Ligand SMILES: *[C@@H]1O[C@H](CO)[C@@H](O)[C@H](O)[C@H]1NC(C)=O
């Protein structure tokens with residue numbers, strides 16, 4: 107069925123939607139923004155028409171589209187911004203011998219080009235001729251930094267603040283409602299909030315166990331790594347553990363020599379060097395990670411490692427080893443129209459500018475991983491007459507994208523969060539927004555989301571909630587006119603969300 111086919115690659119499709127949407131959200135100057143939009147072959151005037159299709163999903167398919175004006179970038183000789191400035195800071199606390207290495211001279215561009223760390227082979231820190239990562243660090247420098255270097259200094263993204271009064275038994279994810287109308291008015295993407303890169307909440311223990319079980323059952327389909335990804339996997343694992351220790355100091359800690367990770371939520375201790383870094387993550391961090399690395403031969407980015415348990419209809423083994431443009435095969439128009447811009451974005455993305463966004467869909471129950479033949483597939487092809495509203499959920503995939511400083515790998519991190527749709531009842535304007543999308547959303551967009559199978563329940567329910575909110579004054583009626591449905595100022599939340607969130611968590 108067509109609908110299913112379209113939704114198959116949606117998580118990866120979002121990868122590009124993220125980038126597409128990033129233009130205004132990153133608070134670029136007008137000129138930069140024009141240049142950025144130019145790269146995506148989107149002319150601003152198209153955004154003004156009321157009937158404009160949602161930009162994110164149908165970027166440019168009018169007949170008069172011209173090829174992008176930006177001249178081609180030579181990816182092989184283009185690198186992301188160097189992070190070598192961090193070395194001077196790291197050198198301050200290093201031993202005398204290491205300080206000498208960390209304060210060495212900067213390699214020339216040619217040297218970088220001629221001595222790259224290969225994407226397909228494991229790195230050797232004892233190489234006689236040092237090899238360089240795309241962000242400009244040599245194997246000798248990486249060795250001198252040791253394990254768990256200060257990634258906040260290296261990346262330019264601060265460590266999170268400790269989360270005071272946090273209770274893991276009752277913690278809820280923030281109530282993301284990234285529901286927009288109309289799409290062209292408000293971009294959905296913002297700078298990542300450093301405190302919220304990874305989020306622990308009440309389902310933590312259950313999710314870790316669920317993910318471990320999925321790995322036991324499906325192996326490489328949910329977790330895999332190719333040769334050459336050793337450095338980026340170690341770097342990601344160390345960054346995640348550092349983040350957890352800083353954010354939730356009462357629940358996570360590293361031994362003084364950084365060899366063991368203590369997890370008080372699971373009551374477990376991990377000998378970090380005893381297993382692959384992605385397994386350390388699988389056992390402790392219930393989030394999905396897809397890692398792409400720069401290939402020194404063509405400067406393009408390839409999916410080289412990852413652990414992904416919340417994919418619907420695709421899995422790690424379907425995509426591993428592929429270049430970005432080949433990952434997105436089912437995203438309409440991707441190859442012709444988008445891959446140019448996306449490759450460019452990845453080539454240049456700095457470590458200092460992680461980004462975040464949410465996308466949403468509606469589901470029956472809470473399907474996390476959906477291999478072919480999963481019973482959930484059948485649910486999507488019919489409108490079950492006896493479907494109960496209590497069994498309908500908003501699924502939000504909350505996503506971040508960041509470049510890691512040492513390996514220069516780009517990590518796409520996402521987690522699926524489920525909220526019963528009956529929660530919308532007391533969330534001002536949310537029912538009306540959902541309704542607007544379901545009734546008037548562009549056909550291709552809604553098919554992409556795959557909402558048809560629940561619409562017979564959710565449309566009448568949202569109509570009821572929206573009416574109720576007008577009746578009890580939650581939704582304001584001004585000059586006798588009802589509120590015109592539009593993306594909320596509080597997006598991706600809603601008015602009063604903090605009060606509700608604190609009340610529900612009890613802290
Ligand atoms: C352990 O890691 C921390 C950062 O997480 C670092 O500051 C410290 O120097 C490391 N200790 C050792 C012995 O490597």
Ligand SMILES: *[C@@H]1O[C@H](CO)[C@@H](O)[C@H](O)[C@H]1NC(C)=O
Pocket residue numbers: 324327420421423424476477478
């Ligand atoms: C993973 O993807 C492959 C290739 O598309 C497919 O053959 C396999 O059945 C999938 N398995 C799961 C568990 O999703």
